[in-house]
Amino acid sequence: MEKRQELYAGKAKSVFATDDSDYVVLSFRDDTSAFDGERIEQLNRKGEVNNKFNAFIMQYLSDAGIPTHFEKLLNANESLVKNMKMIPVECVVRNVASGSLVRRLGVEDGMELTPPVFEFFLKNDALHDPMVNEYHIETFGWAKAEDVTKMKALTFEVNAKLKKLFADAGMILVDYKLEFGLFKGEVILGDEFSPDGCRLWDAQTRKKLDKDRFRQGLGGVIEAYEEVAQRIGVPL
Numbered sequence: 001m002e003k004r005q006e007l008y009a010g011k012a013k014s015v016f017a018t019d020d021s022d023y024v025v026l027s028f029r030d031d032t033s034a035f036d037g038e039r040i041e042q043l044n045r046k047g048e049v050n051n052k053f054n055a056f057i058m059q060y061l062s063d064a065g066i067p068t069h070f071e072k073l074l075n076a077n078e079s080l081v082k083n084m085k086m087i088p089v090e091c092v093v094r095n096v097a098s099g100s101l102v103r104r105l106g107v108e109d110g111m112e113l114t115p116p117v118f119e120f121f122l123k124n125d126a127l128h129d130p131m132v133n134e135y136h137i138e139t140f141g142w143a144k145a146e147d148v149t150k151m152k153a154l155t156f157e158v159n160a161k162l163k164k165l166f167a168d169a170g171m172i173l174v175d176y177k178l179e180f181g182l183f184k185g186e187v188i189l190g191d192e193f194s195p196d197g198c199r200l201w202d203a204q205t206r207k208k209l210d211k212d213r214f215r216q217g218l219g220g221v222i223e224a225y226e227e228v229a230q231r232i233g234v235p236l
């Protein structure tokens with residue numbers, strides 16, 4: 001496999017073509033963004049930690065029967081993944097209320113959500129990722145109705161697997177965001193799962209171990225990511 005030209009640079013990762021059009025290289029940078037890209041900083045080692053963290057989680061989910069784009073780790077900052085047509089919709093599951101849900105609905109931060117809440121957001125920084133529903137997704141052609149059903153089912157399957165993985169390591173999976181895409185017509189999990197796109201709290205102390213440390217200027221961002229990685233057994 002040969003790495004070729006850069007196809008796209010997002011806020012945290014870059015995508016490179018390869019000599020095989022079915023595969024691309026996902027390159028995890030140290031750039032860390034918040035508030036829809038309004039604030040961007042370099043956090044030393046973040047690219048490497050997230051690449052290895054994501055590889056571990058994607059492999060874990062693949063082994064559990066969830067279709068993912070992940071093929072293999074290439075080096076410290078890069079992974080080989082299937083080249084997908086991304087669906088521009090983020091799937092969010094919330095097990096505990098925090099962040100925008102609390103701001104929007106005025107519910108108590110930290111309240112347990114039974115059953116968990118599911119939300120869709122349109123991936124559009126200029127519009128600040130507005131919340132959308134199944135009707136918007138179908139009517140505006142962002143995804144087919146049957147693929148929306150699949151994304152939702154897969155996102156809940158991921159919840160069952162990861163809630164337990166983190167709980168067994170003394171953490172609460174508060175919420176997380178997933179992105180899906182189409183590969184040869186099939187809906188599969190893409191993008192990344194890392195502390196950049198989820199909330200994780202220590203189960204005992206409720207210490208934040210995710211990107212909220214960056215958003216809220218709490219410091220020790222990468223140290224927290226590394227602690228999570230070490231607790232679930234990610235080789236760093």
Ligand SMILES: Nc1ncnc2c1ncn2[C@@H]1O[C@H](COP(=O)(O)OP(=O)(O)O)[C@@H](O)[C@H]1O
Nearest residue numbers: 010011012013015069081082083084086190191
């Ligand atoms: N398997 C894949 N094939 C093609 N594109 C992908 C794949 N996985 C993730 N992407 C896309 O790579 C881009 C770069 O990631 P990121 O830096 O997180 O971007 P963004 O600023 O849009 O969040 C995103 O647009 C994401 O949807």
Ligand SMILES: [Mg+2]
Nearest residue numbers: 010011012191
């Ligand atoms: Mg992203």
